[in-house]
Amino acid sequence: MATTEPEPVAERDLTMSRAMVEAVATEMRENDEVFVMGEDVADYGGIFDSTQGLLDEFGRDRVMDVPISETAFIGAAVGSAQAGMRPIAELMFVDFFGVCMDQIYNQMAKNAYMSGGAVNVPMVLTTAVGGTYSDAGQHSQTLYGTFAHLPGMKVVVPSTAYDAKGLMHSAIRDDDPVVYMFHKRLMGLGWMPAPPGPKTPVPEEAYEIPFGEADVKREGDDATVVTLGLHVHRALEAAAELADDGVEAEVIDLRTLVPLDTETVVESVRKTGRLVVVDEDYRSFGVTGEIVARAAEGALSDLEAVERLAIPDVPIPYARPLEEEVNPATEDIAAAVRRTQG
Amino acid sequence: MATTEPEPVAERDLTMSRAMVEAVATEMRENDEVFVMGEDVADYGGIFDSTQGLLDEFGRDRVMDVPISETAFIGAAVGSAQAGMRPIAELMFVDFFGVCMDQIYNQMAKNAYMSGGAVNVPMVLTTAVGGTYSDAGQHSQTLYGTFAHLPGMKVVVPSTAYDAKGLMHSAIRDDDPVVYMFHKRLMGLGWMPAPPGPKTPVPEEAYEIPFGEADVKREGDDATVVTLGLHVHRALEAAAELADDGVEAEVIDLRTLVPLDTETVVESVRKTGRLVVVDEDYRSFGVTGEIVARAAEGALSDLEAVERLAIPDVPIPYARPLEEEVNPATEDIAAAVRRTQG
Amino acid sequence: MFSDMVTARYYEERLQEEYLEGKQPAFDISAGPIPGELHLAAGHEAAAAGVCQHLRDDDTVTAPHRPHHVAIAKGVDLDRMTAEIFGRRTGLCKGKGGHMHLFDPDVNFACSGIIAQGCPPAVGAAMAAKKRGTDGVAVAYLGEGAIDQGGFLESLNLASVHDLPVVFVVEDNDWAISMPKERVTDVKNGAQRADGFDMPGVRVDYNDAVAVYEAAAEAVGRARAGNGPTLLEVQVHRHMGHFMGDAEAYRPDDEVERLKRLDPIDRLADRLRAEGVDEERLGELRAAAERRVEDAIAFAKEQPEPDPEEAYDDVFADPPEPAAKPGTAAADGGGDE
Amino acid sequence: MFSDMVTARYYEERLQEEYLEGKQPAFDISAGPIPGELHLAAGHEAAAAGVCQHLRDDDTVTAPHRPHHVAIAKGVDLDRMTAEIFGRRTGLCKGKGGHMHLFDPDVNFACSGIIAQGCPPAVGAAMAAKKRGTDGVAVAYLGEGAIDQGGFLESLNLASVHDLPVVFVVEDNDWAISMPKERVTDVKNGAQRADGFDMPGVRVDYNDAVAVYEAAAEAVGRARAGNGPTLLEVQVHRHMGHFMGDAEAYRPDDEVERLKRLDPIDRLADRLRAEGVDEERLGELRAAAERRVEDAIAFAKEQPEPDPEEAYDDVFADPPEPAAKPGTAAADGGGDE
Numbered sequence A, B: 001m002a003t004t005e006p007e008p009v010a011e012r013d014l015t016m017s018r019a020m021v022e023a024v025a026t027e028m029r030e031n032d033e034v035f036v037m038g039e040d041v042a043d044y045g046g047i048f049d050s051t052q053g054l055l056d057e058f059g060r061d062r063v064m065d066v067p068i069s070e071t072a073f074i075g076a077a078v079g080s081a082q083a084g085m086r087p088i089a090e091l092m093f094v095d096f097f098g099v100c101m102d103q104i105y106n107q108m109a110k111n112a113y114m115s116g117g118a119v120n121v122p123m124v125l126t127t128a129v130g131g132t133y134s135d136a137g138q139h140s141q142t143l144y145g146t147f148a149h150l151p152g153m154k155v156v157v158p159s160t161a162y163d164a165k166g167l168m169h170s171a172i173r174d175d176d177p178v179v180y181m182f183h184k185r186l187m188g189l190g191w192m193p194a195p196p197g198p199k200t201p202v203p204e205e206a207y208e209i210p211f212g213e214a215d216v217k218r219e220g221d222d223a224t225v226v227t228l229g230l231h232v233h234r235a236l237e238a239a240a241e242l243a244d245d246g247v248e249a250e251v252i253d254l255r256t257l258v259p260l261d262t263e264t265v266v267e268s269v270r271k272t273g274r275l276v277v278v279d280e281d282y283r284s285f286g287v288t289g290e291i292v293a294r295a296a297e298g299a300l301s302d303l304e305a306v307e308r309l310a311i312p313d314v315p316i317p318y319a320r321p322l323e324e325e326v327n328p329a330t331e332d333i334a335a336a337v338r339r340t341q342g
Numbered sequence C, D: 001m002f003s004d005m006v007t008a009r010y011y012e013e014r015l016q017e018e019y020l021e022g023k024q025p026a027f028d029i030s031a032g033p034i035p036g037e038l039h040l041a042a043g044h045e046a047a048a049a050g051v052c053q054h055l056r057d058d059d060t061v062t063a064p065h066r067p068h069h070v071a072i073a074k075g076v077d078l079d080r081m082t083a084e085i086f087g088r089r090t091g092l093c094k095g096k097g098g099h100m101h102l103f104d105p106d107v108n109f110a111c112s113g114i115i116a117q118g119c120p121p122a123v124g125a126a127m128a129a130k131k132r133g134t135d136g137v138a139v140a141y142l143g144e145g146a147i148d149q150g151g152f153l154e155s156l157n158l159a160s161v162h163d164l165p166v167v168f169v170v171e172d173n174d175w176a177i178s179m180p181k182e183r184v185t186d187v188k189n190g191a192q193r194a195d196g197f198d199m200p201g202v203r204v205d206y207n208d209a210v211a212v213y214e215a216a217a218e219a220v221g222r223a224r225a226g227n228g229p230t231l232l233e234v235q236v237h238r239h240m241g242h243f244m245g246d247a248e249a250y251r252p253d254d255e256v257e258r259l260k261r262l263d264p265i266d267r268l269a270d271r272l273r274a275e276g277v278d279e280e281r282l283g284e285l286r287a288a289a290e291r292r293v294e295d296a297i298a299f300a301k302e303q304p305e306p307d308p309e310e311a312y313d314d315v316f317a318d319p320p321e322p323a324a325k326p327g328t329a330a331a332d333g334g335g336d337e
């Protein structure tokens, strides 16, 4: 699947949620088999605006509110996808995966393989991830590693409106199940101000962003910062600070965890020799470990320093000073990069 | 909690399942608050003999068959643990976690933290893991990384009868939730012959094996093989072969994933400079990545070669040649160690 | 009952004030003195007070994401609960749990923000009571939106087959966030779910504390006597948004006004007046409730925030030895830092 | 119906033979021509044949861990299914799925080894049929042990509220492995679960194909006409162990003998005889069934095993570019190997 990045005819600055919805609406117009299912996706338009406006245009048959029965409706998405439709099912918060994981990982993700390719499951599972607003232990996780670990699903994590739209087009058109994780803090919600980064110019036309291609957001020779989601923006901020002190950090936004663009990471590490991995998942047995391992496998002799920043293997606490302590901040990233120098 | 390894007064060779049941029975005799719940744990004695004989001694009130409702009964274990009892709940195959993960990771694992320590959840979740007998994609996984990744549960994986008993005593006495993962192929079932390793001498008295202490099964200077569960035995076999060629591999059995004994791994890597990590979980975003990352963090300058062997990010296939291909074999381990030499 | 209800109502009103005040001029979920989401229960009080009136401290209650009225009726320490909601170190959970995760082991109260997932632990508490031969009971609260969730349905069966002392209390406020119940289930009476599990199902059709009290007397009595579980559905009303900040565009304009005319507190007050309780006494009870709430809020606001370092405590009760903060170089066996 | 039933019965008997033969003298699950676990359905045939008789190729069926009789009744290709069970490359799933994971998209058949998890996808297939305006229906099979599982119970509600064309078929063989149903539910009639969801629940109390056929005519007809789902429970009998190798120590000694006297195939044969079908014709049908089964087994045994390298295919339909085997150095961007 090649990238089709058109010359932008008309571009507007969009929030991430608008960009995501625009892709869904475009695909729904072009393909009657695409429909949306989830809790509060119709009249409410998605708790995080992920389906805003779709009910008005497409009606209740294609934008379906469903009972609070994630196993039943995500499984129904699997069944309708196997029947050839292209459902988009929303798991309101990724933290709720525990009530429906069997449908996600034992059916959705494995049916293609277990059937030897006889069936496909072309569906998108959208889900909100991330903290920073004191929603505590059951509503603030990203669980990036949990999903990326289990084979058979593609896992994508946009960090900008531009990527949100292109990744959504690719996800809906993909013949495999795609887990599309959008970070609440980046969506541009009226009630949860986003940092400046995620709102970007977005072309009006449809375009795809191919899976498995990381985005080098900023080039630099002194250290490689590998990250995704919210922390792309924190890493860029840290890199700007570091640049003032003459330290040039390369910032890589993975964009997709499965497939993972190891090559871009390894090439960068060959160049910089210093690796800092940052994410908002739990530290151990997750994304940061995997990136370090891939770098070690691919560029061990060049690797001079390694740092990981992530949630330090504690559930996400509620009170602000506690949550801030465990969620890597811009200064933490800058400090980690500095530790790798010299 | 200090180790209490008594001078063996009387020792017998036991299978892993007998050793595990012996610990459970001993604790049940001493503490009325300990009880067992699960599917087919009563008359059947556990599909993998994990509760064999307990019904006869303790009766149906303390050895309870339950409906095929994992969310309800594992959640009931959480509730009774919070009320001060010490339930042992069995999830028949770890592969079924998807129907009950919310109770496991959002309640069992987090309630201590979310309550600021006001409540404890002293329960043991026993579960069968692993493949090698063509049980295909939904019944052959270990999911080591999936459980170890999510904070708040201790995760233990015995590889011998001696460890199975000691870890079970520790697990029941521990005030935290402990996930006790036993490998089917090691249990010593009549219908699934175990390799020779897991059947070991086991003292009759109760003893604990403290969590977070890896076991150096074999010392060596040329390479460090870090592993657990079934692959401890394959690694030891490989090490024996390698020794014939003059390559001395150190074999480390992690025994517990949470807490993880980083120190033993790092020390060994400092000595050997070569790290081979082997397990039966999916390769990416799992155990092997974490161990490599910890070694890189702790001994980067000593690290000269890294290899990972695990299930190569595919669901477990059914046919024997396929399953054998994806599950690291003794020769694969030997070959990986050889690749790190020179 | 009246005291619990007016306390709960005033509590929610005051929390709403505190919460929104900190979010002026623009609503920003991260601003103001109360962190996070806030689900308030004004209009639900009868379901809490009518049932919990029958409970002792050693009975267990689990509540869902909308827990304050139930916690108050169950006797949770109001000062420490409020401190928790304000994210303070002396809160029930040292500021780690917050409004959806209130734990008070002294009165066996807990809550969880995941739909229906309080049900299985309540069944477990009942199982413990039965095994220990006490006459303790457990009550699991859930919303009508939760009756479609597997965790609840499985719990009905487990409680039924073991005749466990559990009462499931469904608070039917007709809405699950923006979804009216007709859109998500064919069943008009949630208590009907009991039929498939050979369990008594009872519905209280009016938002009325006395009716709840009477139905609960039977259900709790049945459980306490060892005769097994009951499913009790209670009509309640959601006077506020699903959470604070909910614009409620999905809701008919006049619905809340209409519901407020059926206010369960007014209804109980009328009843008490009819039984001869005079206006003065009611006023005193209200005033006492308000004082208690004001005191709790004042207490909470005085409390210190937790120290960032405390984030690393309490993951485990039995910490690994040597105790080490997860994620630090020490825990990782050294490093190049 | 008779043909499907005798085919299924003979199939299970022959698989049992093949399976156990390879496991002499000591039972070793990893030995012999058929890999893995094996759950056989002798005694369940009426539930499969009686329902599937009403189905077309474009109707969807999902089955659980005990799927062969249903697959046969649904018209799954017997040769390729058998090759799959023998773990061969020309099997339905190229040897990747095996006996619990048979997929035949030509007749819209699938199965899953996780209890009750075939129900939601069946609801989804029915949803697709409804959205597309076809009159297709979906049937989800499950055991009586699965009626306590959330995934089934949630599916009842979802199917009911959208009036979807689904029939849930519970095969009640009284056992869930070693657990008799009285131990795990208070409900004697599993169809009663429907009551809590405003859905018709029907039970066929005898292991009788004609009775199943009639009940299914109504249920499938109702679904096809757009009138919504039905829960149908059918009494069946488990003539064999839960899986091959099950010592069945938990089972009363004479139970199987007793059940065999109620054999649904004998019962149907009697009925056919009474309707004038002569012995010779029945014999021909049996012989044809046996030939078909023998051919399928012979076919399967001739097929090649898959090549180890094939283990890396089919994880994704749209593989990432450049296509790479997961876990190899290429996929990992080089390495020190």
Ligand SMILES: Cc1ncc(C[n+]2csc(CCOP(=O)(O)OP(=O)(O)O)c2C)c(N)n1
Residues within 6 Å of the ligand: A039, A068, A070, A092, A096, A099, C065, C066, C113, C114, C115, C142, C143, C144, C145, C146, C147, C171, C173, C175, C176, C177, C242
């Ligand atoms: C498993 C799960 N799914 C979805 C949610 C998100 N959610 C929180 S409250 C709610 C609505 C609950 O409605 P109801 O049970 O009627 O309670 P009410 O809010 O009306 O009191 C939803 C969908 C959740 N917390 N858990």
Ligand SMILES: Cc1ncc(C[n+]2csc(CCOP(=O)(O)OP(=O)(O)O)c2C)c(N)n1
Residues within 6 Å of the ligand: B039, B068, B070, B092, B096, B099, D065, D066, D113, D114, D115, D142, D143, D144, D145, D146, D147, D171, D173, D175, D176, D177, D242
């Ligand atoms: C979620 C889940 N829990 C447990 C199992 C293990 N298991 C497989 S079959 C079975 C018994 C099923 O009984 P029933 O549904 O009555 O079907 P039967 O075997 O009698 O045909 C169990 C417990 C499973 N596969 N999935």
Ligand SMILES: [Mg+2]
Residues within 6 Å of the ligand: C143, C144, C145, C171, C172, C173, C174, C175, C176, C177
């Ligand atoms: Mg509600």
Ligand SMILES: [Mg+2]
Residues within 6 Å of the ligand: D143, D144, D145, D171, D172, D173, D174, D175, D176, D177
């Ligand atoms: Mg059964």
